[in-house]
Amino acid sequence: MPKITTHRIRENLRLRTRVATVAAAGVTASVVLTGAAVAADGNPADVYAAHTVSDLVGTVGGERTGEPAGEPAGASTEKTTEREPAAEAEPTAEDWVAPIDGDYELSATYGNSGDRWTAKHSGQDFAVPTGTEVQSVHGGTVVKAGGNGAGDGPAYGNAVVIEHDDGTFTQYAHLSEVDVAAGDRVETGERIALSGNTGNSSGPHLHFEVRTSAEYGTAIDPMEFLRAENAKV
CATH class of the missing domain: 2.70.70.10 (Glucose Permease (Domain IIA))
Known part of the structure; x- marks a missing residue:
């Protein structure tokens, strides 16, 4: 595995800055292609840069884009489920009950x-x-x-x-x-x-x-x- 040099890290930082600029300008296609090229190199620093590109594709002006239609940004998609009413416990041998189990x-x-x-x-x-x-x-x-x-x-x-x-x-x-x-x-x-x-x-x-x-x-x-x-x- 190639060594990650100071020069390489600086190049990655410049790449992230350039990607952010391109994403802000709305040139999404160029950003995607740049991210794919970086990821293909195989270097851990490059993979991290590719992940950063992916994150930036959906980011414009510091706000996340691409949320599901009808949902506000950052809204939880967790579904609320209703609980079934607890069933009544069966009588035990020690219990005494009414002779009619129901309405009377x-x-x-x-x-x-x-x-x-x-x-x-x-x-x-x-x-x-x-x-x-x-x-x-x-x-x-x-x-x-x-x-x-x-x-x-x-x-x-x-x-x-x-x-x-x-x-x-x-x-x-x-x-x-x-x-x-x-x-x-x-x-x-x-x-x-x-x-x-x-x-x-x-x-x-x-x-x-x-x-x-x-x-x-x-x-x-x-x-x-x-x-x-x-x-x-």
Whole structure:
């Protein structure tokens, strides 16, 4: 490789000055040809000079030219992307959830009295259309399922009762379809039935109870219980 002498460096500096002058005058073709000739020599100083020529071709009066149409000089071409909304986390085995995963209206509440019940209302009603999916509020084992209130009487229509791992029981009634059987293991949020209007019901809804045993007459306030367990209801 030839040595880079002081004379050679001076020649390169004069070349850069001449190229800048030519570019400013708008004689772009001459600048391009000069840059190509310098690069062909192979000398590192000449390659640097060729790079300088390339830079100067798009420079007039200290301003960069040749930017994409419609973009201001120096504008970023980085595209902005929208983030997808974060998906909700699946419930864990420790979680408690609402028996309906979706839109519902809370109608008759626990402790209501009236001519529709032989005693005070024993659960919480979730007003939803017939065929809405009903899910287990927590992991457990199905202990009763079927018609006649799963053994609790015809007023409940089709029903399911689940015993949970902490010894609590939940009941789901007035169902149009039962998708589990006694002895089945279910997980938190698992579909167990479809809501309906069976039994002593004035319209499609889910009747939901929390009990201290599997039997009728042991119900406690279900909404108070679920909220204490941080369920979103």
